[in-house]
Amino acid sequence: MFSLDETDLAIMRATQSGLPLTPRPYQTIAEQLGLSAEDVMSRMINMQEQGVIRRIGVVPNHYKLGYRFNGMTVWNIPDEVIDELGEKVGQLDFVSHCYHRPRHLPEWPYNLFAMVHGKSQAAVDQQIKVMSELLGAYNQGHEVLYSTEILKKTGFRSGG
Amino acid sequence: MDAIDRLIINQLQSDFPICEAPYQVVAERLGLTEANLIERLQALLANGTLTRFGPLYHAERMGGALTLAAVKVPPERFAEVTAIINAFPEVAHNYARSHELNMWFVLATESLAQQQNTITVIEQQTGLRVYNMPKLNEYFVGLKLEA
Numbered sequence: 001m002f003s004l005d006e007t008d009l010a011i012m013r014a015t016q017s018g019l020p021l022t023p024r025p026y027q028t029i030a031e032q033l034g035l036s037a038e039d040v041m042s043r044m045i046n047m048q049e050q051g052v053i054r055r056i057g058v059v060p061n062h063y064k065l066g067y068r069f070n071g072m073t074v075w076n077i078p079d080e081v082i083d084e085l086g087e088k089v090g091q092l093d094f095v096s097h098c099y100h101r102p103r104h105l106p107e108w109p110y111n112l113f114a115m116v117h118g119k120s121q122a123a124v125d126q127q128i129k130v131m132s133e134l135l136g137a138y139n140q141g142h143e144v145l146y147s148t149e150i151l152k153k154t155g156f157r158s159g160g
Numbered sequence: 161m162d163a164i165d166r167l168i169i170n171q172l173q174s175d176f177p178i179c180e181a182p183y184q185v186v187a188e189r190l191g192l193t194e195a196n197l198i199e200r201l202q203a204l205l206a207n208g209t210l211t212r213f214g215p216l217y218h219a220e221r222m223g224g225a226l227t228l229a230a231v232k233v234p235p236e237r238f239a240e241v242t243a244i245i246n247a248f249p250e251v252a253h254n255y256a257r258s259h260e261l262n263m264w265f266v267l268a269t270e271s272l273a274q275q276q277n278t279i280t281v282i283e284q285q286t287g288l289r290v291y292n293m294p295k296l297n298e299y300f301v302g303l304k305l306e307a
Contacts, residue, residue, distance in 0.1 A: 004222060012217055018205075019214035021198050023181055041178050044215070048178070052221045054301070055174040058204075059212040065169070065307050072257065072264075083297060090300025100297035101228065108261070108291060113228075117305060145257040145264075152246045152254035152265070 004052065007035065008043055012052075015044075019056070067117040069124045070147055073131065074110035076103075076140040082112060085135060089114050092134075094127045109141060161209060161307065164192065168200055169210070169307035219268055225275045226268050227294040230261040231286065238262075244285050250278050261291060 004012070010033050020028040026044070027037040047053045062070055077085055082100050089112065090098035097115040114131065118124035124144075132139060167190055177185050187197040204210045219226045233241045238256075245251055245265060254265040269275040279290045 012222070015215050016217060017214070018212055019176070021183075021202055021213075023183060023194060023198070025182065026178065026180070037180065041180075044178050047215075047217075050221065052218055053215045054218050056176040056178070056215045057174045057213070058169055058172045058201075058210050059216070060169050060173075060305055060307065061208055061211045062305060064207075064209045065305055067305060083299075086297065086299035095300060096305070097301050098299040099295040100299070101293040101295055104291050104293075111296075113293075143259065145259045145261075147255040148258055149256040150253075151242050151256055151263070152251060 004047075007033075007039075008047060008052075011035075011040060011043055012047075062117055066119045069118045069121055071116050071118075071124050071128075071144040072147075073114045073116055073128060073142060073144050075112040075114070075131075075135060075142040076109040077112045077135065077138055078140070079111070081138055085138060086112055088134060089131060092127075092130065094118065110143065161204075165200060165204060165209070166307040168197070168204070172213075173305075174302075224268060224270050225272045225294075226266065227275055227292055228264065228266055229279065229293060230264045230291045231282075231288045232261050233263050233286075233288065241286050241288065245282060248278060248282065250274070 011029065014029050014032055019025050022028045024037065026040045030037040030040045033040070044053065048056070062068075086098055086100055089095060094116050095114045096117060097113070099113045100111060101113050103109055103111050116124055116127045118127060128144060132142070171190060172186065176182060179185060181194070183197050184194040187194045190197070192200075201210070201213055205213060231241065231245075241263065242254070245263070246254055248267075250267050250269050252266045252268045254263065256262060257264050267275055267278055269278060275294075279292055283290050
């Protein structure tokens with residue numbers, strides 16, 4: 001585990017809601033925290049190399065881009081092949097997140113989760129068809145759970 | 161949203177540089193001016209096309225714990241249970257979903273022990289079983305949405 005010191009945490013808190021939209025954003029953060037811009041940049045580069053920062057960029061609102069159909073697809077895949085198939089599913093260009101999660105038998109037999117996004121129901125149906133074909137006989141059952149309402153969405157973003 | 165907005169959204173989903181004048185660097189790459197890029201980003205954030213712009217942190221690598229959890233909420237208790245669960249600051253997102261397990265939330269805690277404790281308290285307060293589904297392996301996380 002990469003250990004962050006107090007200064008790293010201060011940089012994280014200052015930037016987790018966004019990067020300043022100023023011509024020298026790292027200088028702006030440095031001034032807020034009483035650091036040098038060089039220190040802020042080298043610490044952020046280090047956090048990026050350690051994977052503490054996953055990426056730096058824009059986070060679009062799916063709905064505003066027209067992706068109104070956001071499905072959580074869940075699959076029952078034999079444990080022996082889940083890593084191999086999970087990697088393949090994760091590489092599909094319409095999958096934004098792909099994880100192995102535990103089953104809760106007997107009610108919840110699904111162990112592979114993949115989020116898919118489409119501009120129409122037909123587009124999502126087609127994506128699910130592609131995934132079904134990829135998984136073939138290893139797919140021992142699947143469901144798609146569509147979000148029907150956002151009940152809470154905080155500023156917390158992990159990208160995970 | 162015009163062609164320039166789409167270009168910005170498609171080109172800036174990752175790899176924003178860490179350097180003295182990063183907007184200048186990106187603007188040159190996209191054939192824009194620095195001031196124009198900053199104005200566009202401001203407008204896209206203000207009108208909600210972008211929910212955020214900046215670094216995305218990996219909670220687990222910071223020592224924190226994240227999990228996805230679900231509950232089966234009886235329809236007549238949906239509003240009550242939503243209020244109970246949303247009141248926990250550890251609940252980062254909460255979605256209603258079309259399934260018997262009809263409420264799915266993400267818990268972000270500072271430790272695994274705290275995650276377990278929060279789940280226990282949610283179970284006590286709601287009287288419902290929480291199905292905890294922490295990730296066992298991650299195959300892909302990213303955004304490849306084309307504007």
